[in-house]
Amino acid sequence: MKKISIIFAVTFSLLLNSAFAISPQKPVLVKLPFAFSDIGRTPMENTPVLFDSRLLIVSNYRPGLGHAKGKDAYLYIDDLQTGKQVAKFGQGHSFVTAYVNGNELNVFALEFTDFGQIMNSTGIDRITTTDLKEWKTEKVILPEGAEHLFNSSVCRDESGYVMAYESDKPVQFCFKFARSKDLSKWEKLPELAFTGEKHEYSACPMIRYFKPYYYVIYVHDLLAGHNGWTSFLTRSKDLQNWELSPFNPILEATSGEGKNNSDTDILEYDGKTYLYYATGDQETWGTVRVAQYDGSEKAFFEGHFPKNQTFKKVSAK
DSSP states (O other): OHHHHHHHHHHHHHHHHHHHHTSOOOOOOEEEEEEOSOTTTOSSOEEEEEETTEEEEEEEEOTTGGGOBGGGOEEEEEETTTOOEEEEEOTTEEEEEEEEETTEEEEEEEEEEEOTTTOEEEEEEEEEESSSSOOEEEEEEOOOTTOOEEEEEEEEETTEEEEEEEEOSSSSSEEEEEEESSSSSEEEOTTOOBOTTTTOOEEEEEEEEETTEEEEEEEEOOOTTSOSBEEEEEEESSSSEEEEOTTOOSBOOOTTSBTBOEEEEEEEETTEEEEEEEOBOSSSOOOEEEEEESSOHHHHHHHTSOTTOOOEEEEOO
C-alpha cells in the first residue's frame, strides 16, 4: 500500500509539473493609477531616459492633430522628478525617440511640414546634446520615392547600433531597419520590412537587444475580440526571422483608456521596468500612462517567450 501511495504521489507530481510547463504565466504588468495631465503637450510619442543622473522624458508637441503644421511643432524634455521642463528644441519635428550614449543624449525625430494625409517630411534627423542647451542636427534617414516615415527607435548590439523605423511602404504601416557604427551614418537594410503575420498594420516599433535576441514592441491593427489598437511583442536573432510572443497582445486598453494602447517606450530603473504608452482613440484625444513590471527589462522580454515553447513565425524578408 505504501509503495502504491509513493507511485501515486510521484505520478501526481509529474502531472502537476507538466501542467504548469504547458501553461506558462504571462509577465505581470501593473498599470499605475495616473496619467500625464498635460495631454496637449504629450500627443503620444515619448521616451523616458536616465541622462546625467537625471530621470527625464523626451516628448513632442504637435498641435492640430491631422492638420498639424511643422512650424507649430517642437520637441521638449521634462524632468520626471520635478515635473519641470528642462529643454525645448527641434522646431518642425515630431515622432520623437531618444538614446543615451555616455554623456551624449541622442534624439531622433521626423522633420515635417504638413502632417495631414500626405505627411510631407524630409526624413528622420538625429539631434544631439551633452548639456541640454546646445544642440546639433543632422539628417540620418531619408524617405524613398513616395514613402513616408514616422516613428523610430534605436538600440545597441555587438556590431554597433540598430534602428527600427516606421514606413508606409510596402504596407501602411510597417517597420524597416538600419545599422550604424557611430549613430551618425546609417545604412538601411533594404531587403527587410516587418509587415506582421499577414502583411498587416504594424506600427510604432520600439527595439531592444539582449543577446542573442532583438525584441520589438509594436502596435497591431484592430483585432477581433480585443479593444482597438494593441501592443504586440516579437523577437529575432537576425532581424529577418521573427517569432511572436504567445502572450500577444501584451498591452490592451482597459476602462478609461479609450481604444488604444500604443507608442510604447521602456525604462529600467531601480530594478523595475516601466512601459510608457499612449491611450485614447488616435483621433480626438490621448494621454500617456505607465505600466510597471517588477523586474529587469531583460527578464520582462524573456518572460514573454517561455522556454520549450514553439512560436508563430514571421519573415521580414
